[in-house]
Amino acid sequence: MEIKTVNLLREWFRHYYNRYGEGLAPPNAEMREFAHIPFTTEDHTLMSRHQTLKKDEIARFLAEKSPRHVYYSTAYYKTPGAPTMEGKTWLGADLTFDLDADHLEVPCKKEHDRWRCPKCNKTGWGKKPGRCPTCGNPGLEENTWICDKCLGLVANETTRIIEEFLIPDFGFSKNEIAVNFSGRRGYHIHIYNKAVRQLDQRARREIVDYITARGLEPKLHGIPPIPGSHGPLETDPGWRGRLASCAKGELEKELARHGLKPSDDLWRRISEGYWDQFKGWGEKKWRDIAVRGSSLRSGKTDEPVTTDIKRLIRLPNSLHGGSGFKVCPVRDPTEFDPLKDSLVFPMSKTVEIKIFEHAPPIRIADDTYGPYSPGEELELPLGAAIFYLCNEVAEVVSGV
């Protein structure tokens, strides 16, 4: 990043924190570790960690530093500022989930994510391969992008995890669940509940395994059904019910394929859990259905974020230095428009920028920008310009 760009971004971020810095304190701020990454001209910038901030110091700190990224610990510590983990004394941690376009099979990845081999300069679209197909170099660079499609998919997934797992199965109430747009590629779910605070890494892994269906054994949920016994019902709670509804769906499809309609009697018996009324499937078919069903209905969440009890996570309402968007609290992800609602910089001002990396098209607020190619000079509204600058595909030509 050139110095002109650094200065412009730092000034506009400062402007935001001056105005909105109050109210950025997370619950129990004094027990958290804070960390930030400043704006610099260097490629790799180190994170400053082990900072402590009182509730009323956060606004001033952010305005003063105007950092590129700000994080706080999901953990509560006795001495959050201690330089070592042992010295901090862990007291508990909120339960968090991270949903990211990276963890979903999003079809648009092929359209807007690029990778490059720093050795042989080979480039390609989509998810980066393990090694460069030309020279075999494993250290490929990745340029990810966002669009309405992938953000929409992540929003749906977030809602699904809350409504299919966190509320009905885990019994969390809506007011214990806070959702934030991460500022770029996804959503964070924070659970503020005393009972889960003390859970250790293993317990949290069990929670992730539950949501992602890792280690699920269909047999233990009654699949394949044992003749003469009560098989799973759609109305059964948790995974048992989910698997039953998947099996029922498959059965409907299968019968339709053969031009058959299930008799009322068959349907009634199945809804009572007597699957052996239907004799068409062998053990393998049942198992396939369970495997497909559990992968279809599982929640796609990033495991390490939930199991790491000392994780740093973006501070809600701070700015994401890779997009310029706000880490925005969200009431309902499916109603939320991340590319509009988390925009904080005015669109009435303009900045001249010069593109130096290929930039796929993107909608910001009500207009679509790009695609742009290296070398293009453009005068863009501030909010859009900051997005390109933060993504490091453009530099400032002239300031505002």
Next chain:
Amino acid sequence: MSTLLLPFTTEAAKHLSTLGFTLENVPSNVVELGKRRVLEAVEKGVVTYPSDEEQNLLSYAAARMLISLADKPSLTRKYAIAEAKAAANTLTKLDENKIVKTAENLGLTLLQQKTSVGGRPYPLRIHFTDYLRYTEHIRGPPWKLVNRILTNGYVLITKQEAARIVSEALRLHIISSTKKWSKNIPKQCLEAVKEIKKRIKPFKQVDMATLRGFDPSALPPCIKKILSDLKMGENVPHQARFALTSFLANIGFSTNQIVELFSTLPDFKESLTRYQVEHISGVTTGKKYSPPSCGTMKTHGLCYQPEKTCEKIKHPLRFYEIEKVRKSGDKDGKPS
């Protein structure tokens, strides 16, 4: 059946106090009862409740006192496992009401709500956070949360499962309650402790250094954790035993060396262990099992505090290979 039979309940403690039982005035015959209980627990891995209820209470109280005086974590752990087993046997015979009350004594809340799923009755439920805490050491797919009926924050459990969970709570209770004894410890107590300590098998330190090329510091954290649990005399679940055995067999440990490692287990039976170790290491079958992958370790809850190298690998053996090369490079001052 009375809950008095369960010697760790508040009723039992109340009853005991009416008998005027204190450390200073503990009669020798009660100390003897306690000593026998500890020795049976530690040597055979079981506790047989005396048929006389009062004797059961007294011997439990005395045993707990001796264990706490001995102040040896590996002893406490073995003793706690045996007490938990005995409690589980009794608990399964109690009705749900009593199980709930007993659980309360150990600070564990179970709710009574009769439900039936798939024709199976679930008379009790437990909050999932408690479930995760108290089943941490109970492994196997049927106990994995994803294979349970979880609804509205609660895991449905059968009476047998409740008994197992409560007994696990007892085990943790015994392990975590430490009492500091000041002075005035009667002579007969000190002597009993001395005898117990003399009779317990010391942990046979397997000389890992004798194995050429073996570098214990290069072991992955999951395997290190199983080894340290073994050393502590913790009850190590079946999958962990398999993982450790197959891992060590694959890096060149002999059957003898592996069998010795298991000799600290509360339920150690040499011939059986030898047979199983030989089977896994391919001595009997010619087919050496490879240790479980990282994914399988995670599924069984055996992945423990993953390190940086863990991010790059999918198999614990790979971790060992990488770290061994890196560490030997460190020693020689070569770049890693």
